[in-house]
Amino acid sequence: MGYWLIKSEPEVYSIDDLAREKIALWDGVRNYQARNYLRAMGVGDLAFFYHSSTQPPGIVGLCQVVETGLPDPTQFDPDSPYFDPRSDPQNPRWWTVRVAFVEKFQRPLTLHQLRAHFSPSELPALRRGNRLSVMPLEPEVAERIGRLARTP
DNA sequence: GCCAACGTTGGC
DNA sequence: GCCAACGTTGGC
Numbered sequence: 001m002g003y004w005l006i007k008s009e010p011e012v013y014s015i016d017d018l019a020r021e022k023i024a025l026w027d028g029v030r031n032y033q034a035r036n037y038l039r040a041m042g043v044g045d046l047a048f049f050y051h052s053s054t055q056p057p058g059i060v061g062l063c064q065v066v067e068t069g070l071p072d073p074t075q076f077d078p079d080s081p082y083f084d085p086r087s088d089p090q091n092p093r094w095w096t097v098r099v100a101f102v103e104k105f106q107r108p109l110t111l112h113q114l115r116a117h118f119s120p121s122e123l124p125a126l127r128r129g130n131r132l133s134v135m136p137l138e139p140e141v142a143e144r145i146g147r148l149a150r151t152p
Numbered sequence: 153g154c155c156a157a158c159g160t161t162g163g164c
Numbered sequence: 165g166c167c168a169a170c171g172t173t174g175g176c
Contacts, residue, residue, distance in 0.1 A: 031171075057163070111163080128163095129162090130161095130169085131161045131169070
């Protein structure tokens with residue numbers, strides 16, 4: 001089973017949105033490395049949900065991959081901000097997964113806390129200038145994040 | 153294939 | 165609002 005960290009600006013899509021909808025298509029990712037990670041996800045993988053560009057930034061919950069290998073429909077929608085006119089429907093450029101809500105943490109595990117517990121090499125999200133919206137986590141790191149998030 | 157210009161991300 | 169980091173674009 002794989003572990004991931006996925007980022008979203010809560011004003012665009014938040015853990016509360018996912019808690020309400022239960023299941024969501026993780027669309028709108030337009031970065032090749034992030035797309036490659038999305039394609040590498042397997043059903044059952046767990047993904048921590050990170051809120052970026054908010055105060056405080058941090059990990060706010062957990063979700064689970066429930067469906068993989070889905071072309072991102074927004075790439076073909078001219079009305080979508082994620083429309084990509086160069087993507088060929090016969091050979092889609094952007095792929096994604098469906099995720100299901102698992103839990104919202106009682107308190108966010110803030111970026112500040114994450115910096116206190118992890119090195120940038122352990123947790124790529126801490127690396128200066130990192131802008132990747134989907135990234136893999138070592139199982140050991142994921143386990144520690146889960147423990148920290150549930151520590152009162 | 154190089155690289156400068158430009159746009160976006162995201163913490164602060 | 166600023167700005168560092170970094171991906172993408174496009175001219176050559």
